[in-house]
Ligand SMILES: O=P(O)(O)OC[C@H]1O[C@H](OP(=O)(O)OP(=O)(O)O)[C@H](O)[C@@H]1O
């Protein structure tokens with residue numbers, strides 16, 4: 001059986017990437033390139049829709065961008081100077097073709113293709129009401145509620161209908177929408193998920209991260225602001241802000257783990273912030289040791305920061321195989337257990353007899369830390385100290401990140417001592433929440449109006465969570481979220 005992540009069940013998976021191009025005769029090819037650069041955000045499925053001035057064309061497939069969008073005939077079948085694309089990690093609705101984005105529908109106003117990063121936290125309630133009023137859903141994705149809300153809105157213009165729909169949804173959404181009247185990109189009022197705008201030879205580009213602009217040679221113009229709709233119509237760009245202004249709460253985990261280190265998020269280099277978190281960690285929890293060793297890949301920048309701050313040498317004590325894909329034939333249990341070793345291996349010659357500090361960005365279930373600490377001991381490490389460049393992850397995300405249920409989060413089950421014992425480390429510590437904010441240039445976390453969403457660390461969710469608070473919806477949610485693997 002094919003599964004998307006045989007060795008990585010119940011990890012924090014990333015969270016979808018969106019990419020849109022308006023005004024280029026190579027629109028679909030550019031979207032394919034952009035999606036390739038956003039592949040880390042979603043590896044279950046990918047899709048592109050294009051508009052040729054008369055008709056919409058869509059190709060959606062399970063699996064990676066390469067393999068699905070690397071053939072000329074596929075790109076040629078997506079003509080037009082506007083295109084929008086998506087890479088998916090599901091948060092609502094199973095991993096199946098019917099939920100792969102862009103979702104498309106024929107509305108009274110014409111075609112409507114939407115790509116969504118985020119998660120609508122009242123999708124189930126809205127879905128129930130819409131079905132009662134006669135809507136016929138084609139998928140189990142939360143994103144489809146937006147289409148039905150637009151379709152059934154009483155407003156006259158498409159833009160007003162779209163705004164009417166957005167005003168009814170809660171949670172996180174960065175959207176790129178393609179209609180015969182133009183392209184609309186928008187972020188939810190809190191700007192929980194990222195979205196940036198760029199330009200390339202007169203074409204306007206929208207992307208989840210700046211790295212996708214770099215890859216296709218576009219220049220970064222600015223971010224789409226929280227609560228802003230940017231409309232591109234016949235080459236003209238206009239901006240609408242239909243929501244009451246509120247203090248933004250972008251996802252802090254983008255800087256910890258999700259975004260690529262070569263992206264600029266909210267004017268800050270992700271790489272620099274990660275190094276700074278590592279430096280904070282060294283200041284807050286120093287320990288005498290011989291080497292600082294990153295857990296590749298995402299622990300690398302924080303480990304560099306820790307090493308530079310502490311003066312302890314940085315070395316690559318764990319080598320990561322880059323050939324462990326996430327799509328793999330499901331092995332039997334025994335092989336599967338061995339499989340976890342496929343990804344990381346100890347650099348034995350370096351480790352033997354050394355006191356080492358391992359630096360990783362986060363602990364979710366603790367499986368990586370447990371495995372890596374043991375690997376270091378097997379390689380002869382004298383002491384193994386684990387340092388984590390984020391506070392303990394104690395709460396689930398309902399905003400577009402596929403987190404395990406709360407009961408499976410190591411830090412929700414155990415205190416620091418319990419976690420240290422669980423991973424068999426000589427010591428374990430996490431950066432403080434204030435240390436994390438300091439790395440982002442703040443004095444500390446403001447208790448009243450924190451600058452970021454940090455709910456997975458603090459439990460302070462910045463929106464209502466209608467479906468979570470409603471037991472009928474929770475059951476339906478579980479049913480729709482059921483996975484194929
Ligand atoms: O506590 P756990 O449940 O093991 O999850 C935490 C680990 O998962 C992530 O890495 P991952 O291997 O997914 O990706 P990476 O190679 O980008 O670091 C993260 O960087 C931690 O290493």
Ligand SMILES: NC(=O)CC[C@H](N)C(=O)O
Pocket residue numbers: 014015016017088089090091092093099101116117118119120141142143400401402
């Ligand atoms: N991770 C995401 O942003 C997912 C988008 C949408 N909620 C889906 O499940 O398809």
Ligand code: SF4
Pocket residue numbers: 192251252253254396397398399400401453454455456457
């Ligand atoms: S709960 Fe955590 S992962 Fe989810 S949006 Fe907030 S900070 Fe990001």
Ligand SMILES: [Mg+2]
Pocket residue numbers: 295296297298299360361368
């Ligand atoms: Mg990792």
